[in-house]
Amino acid sequence: MTADPFAGDPGAVAKLSSGLAGHQDDLSAGAHSVARAAEDADDWRGASKDRFSVTVGTVPRAARRIIGRLDAAVDVLDTYADDVRAIQDEAEQIRAAQLTNAMEVAANTVSLSAAVVAAAGKDATEADGRQARRLRSDADDLAATASRLQAEWDALVERRATADRAASAGLSDTEVLGVTPSYSGTLGRMGDADFLAAVAAMPPEVLAAQDRSVGDRLAGMPPETVQAWWDGLGGRGSGGVHSAAQDALITALPAVIGNLDGVPYWARDQANRLSAQRAYAQAQDDLRVARRRYTRAIGGQGQVAAGHALNAALLRYNQLNNFVAGARTDLNLRYPLPRQMVAFRDGQPPLGAFSVGDLDSASSVTFLVPGMGSSLADTTQYMRTGSTVQQSQQQMSGDASAYVTWLGYESPPNFLATGDTAVLHEDSARAGAATLSADLAGVRATRPDVQLNVVAHSYGSTTAALALASDSALNIHSFVTLGSAGIPSSVPDAAATHAAHMYAAQANEKWGIAAFGRTFSDPHRADPTQGFGATEMHTDGTRTVNVHDLAADPDSRNVGYLDSGTKTLLGTAKATMP
Template sequence: MSADPVAGDPDGIQRIARRHEDRSDAVRDGARHVLVAAEHAASGWAGRAQQQFLVAAAAMPASAHRVAARLDAASAALATYARQVREIQDDAASLQTTRRNTADDIAANDRAIRDATAVASGPDAVESDRALLQQLQHSGEWLAGLDARLSAQWDELVARRAAADRAAAAALEDRSVLGKLVSAAVVSAMSDGQFLTWLATLDPESIAALGGDSRVVKRLAGIDAAQVAGWWQAMSGVDGAPSAAQRAFVAAMPAVIGNLNGVASWARARANTTVLADRLAHARRQVRHWRELHDAARNPADAAAAREQLLVWERQRDAYRNIQDTLATTPVSLVALVDDRPPLAQIVAGDLDRAMHVSVIVPGMNTATYQDGTVQDYSAIARGMRREEARVAGIRRSDIAVVSWIGYHPPMADDPSFRTVLADDRARAGAERLVADLDGFHAARAAAGRDADLTVMGHSYGTTVATIALTKTHADHVVLLGSAGVTDAVPNASALHVPEGQVFATQGAKDGWAVTGQNLSGRRDPTESTWDAHEFSSETEGRGSDTLHGVTRHGPYDGDDDDGRYSYFDDGTTAQHNAARAAMGHGDEIPERGGPFDRMRQQTKDDWLMYGWQTGGTGDPTL
């Protein structure tokens, strides 16, 4: 906007006003069509999808009315502004003509005065010459006064235009148009608490408008989980039911909400479903792009550069596809999806918002979402552990949730990071992520007023991650399976923020890789008596149909046990059974055995030369 009285295009402003009016009519028509569709849906089909549609349709009229009213308000403000600009421009055009004519008159009068002065000053001057000069001088004074009055009138037009500009700006920034949205400067001056309070006052339409504001999105993503949890819970409906505002945040900012600690898991899962589809499509486009560049490369350097990017994006595509396939084929949800290289994910079996017992499984080395079978296996691991926990505790499965936390980058066997299994850097980085997620879980549950019994289960290198994390956050139980070793930062079980007697550890006698990781890294074996965990056996127990199978390999999951090979999280193993008992508060019933000496006796019994144990030949390189 400009204070220049003749600036602007009132016809163009009026066209914008009419477009807003047309859009308002379209919104109201759309709402009517939705209501008609809802009437047909009420009798046309049944099921959960129908109910969700009817709920959304029921909210449509009020939402549409708010949007249409804002469009109407904007249209009215623009129409008023267009009329005022046109009136000011008309007055300015008339005044400009008068000022030009006055300026011409002043110039002509000045010339006449100069001529009359010369005549009146001459030797032949008469009285009439002096009278004419005086008359011209009086005319000059009158014209100067007129010019001053015209200048004042122009200043008044400038003031009128400035006032019209301010009024239009105020009208377009009014809540009748913008709702409760405020300027970026106001937002940046808010504290985190004020920022969240402001967000909580917004209606769904205003929230939708914020989705494209990167500053707001970035600000929300960086807020402490405890504050986020309080904000999210305050927007909830009765007994934590999803509200219209919460659904609007999920739709407007899915990439943030999907990973925002403190937000309810139902919302994160819904957001991540949307984000997953978008990222898979993007990865597929990138694969096509880099393959085309690779095929069109004119020299080895360009081909190598394109090939490097192609491999990156093929892994991204495979990861997102694995996650999507898992969600499509198994009853699990996705409560975190980090767009990293490769992507990180958290797969949940059960209702993480309401379950009374929650277990978080931390994987070990050689775990990545792009690998064939990994995400699917960890879905099976979570579901199998949930079934076993419900069985050993004699409670409903709905009271239990199990998270497969593929939330960090462990050492990988297929790249140079393999050697980092002997170091602790990746474990410390993973522990930081795990602490943040566990604290977020605690914050969300505290805000909702729903306590939960939390167990952390680590496998292999995941035990290194879990034990470091539990020196900084807390859990009710921890189970360490086939540990690659515990760092010096955790000298014994009492260093963990876990109740006394609730730290459990096991290692299979035929697991050659766990002891290899411990010995080469110099980390502690948590089944040693001096570390003071409750060690338990992972060997075969029972007979016939009551047999619990012993661990025969180091990997987390074998699934198909036709070949007699069993891993720690396989169904029907002693390791899974005892881990479930520990998680459900029955750990004191687990016999304390399976320490280093017990394993050595078992090893010599099974293989008196201990060839497999010494070489790790009975296991696989999955630390």
């Protein structure tokens, strides 16, 4: 803020204060509505009621905290508006007086000059001398007045500086922010235990106001440390055992908690749904804006630029729209399974993973890793494909592995559609392998005894092989490759994947897509069905796989690797069976 006494608009400051006061009323009314809802639920029983009661119980306290902070901010703003208004009024008076004084000084200077000439003339009179002396006296008085007015102006400048500092300090005070700046600054110097305790004790609105370093530090902690900390905040599971501290963290830091290895998946699911829904809402707004700008674009270059922006906005919208639809899309199951948004990383492109099955309790967890051209826009398609495997498991044993549709890497573009040759190289696979390995390690850390499997298609097998080879502690039970685009030479055989069992299927595909990818790969990648050490899955039978896809168009005569009635579907189901 400037120390210029005329700067600023006290009316605007007062309007801001009035708006905050209005928010106080809204918060108070909302808290009362929640309390009434709790009273109306007296006949509700069970774990979900307990969960609701715990959450509702935090609302009045949170509302009172925020209302108190808004009240403190309103007081600061009202005082500042009054101070600025008074200072500006005095500044106008001083400037007017200075202008009048300056005009009188100018007139006196002219008159004094003439009087001095007259008093020095041969025919000067006594009156001329008195006039000159009077004008010199007036000049001294005007100079004194100018000095006094300047001193008053300087004092007013200092008053404005003081008012500015007081407002800044008031708005930064703990009564407004809820946490003192000195406390916020000490978080980075705390040891892990003290840091985690401090973060867990913060109210949601205070936690959300912290800078990015808090989330970054949480994300960098070992999964074991995170799990012990999280479990210490309350119960585990999804049935009425959440604690207020856990809910606060989910609400305030959804992008962090949603992807934090060591946090149970019920909590990650809630956090990721918050993050994804917000990103989706923003994508909807961005698409509307892009369409409006495209219709208003003028000139060839303007239309081309607007068209590119519209295509980018539409692509992002389609990706996020399909991803959030994973919560409700129809699946191929004999009986329903819970769904969890396992990961969501907003970016260009957005990445994520969606599970069919509860990762906190399933006895077997399988990651489905798609190949080239896959993105979040394909989420529901891959979830349905994975559920076909689960349906087979339900028919065989009544139990099903939790299947995670993992779209956590930027896959290479579809070569057939774009001509882009990235699928022939390993760059995308190496980048994706690091994330896949970390996500698998997150499951292993949270569920040390769970059966963990990977089913990978096409270029996804290239990515998955690198991920599994990088960490023997993942303890993978089954690694299944379907139509592999090739295993990198850095993974020389099945044993190098560290999986207890490796299976590979390669059909006689129309157009030879998988074979093309292996043949022209650089560096050359191996076919896992040919002397690699994997158990080969046959692709012939009643329904013989004849295309590269996992699931073919049901209206065509094509058959994909995981279509009903294929040996590869049955083999994959058995390999990943709990």
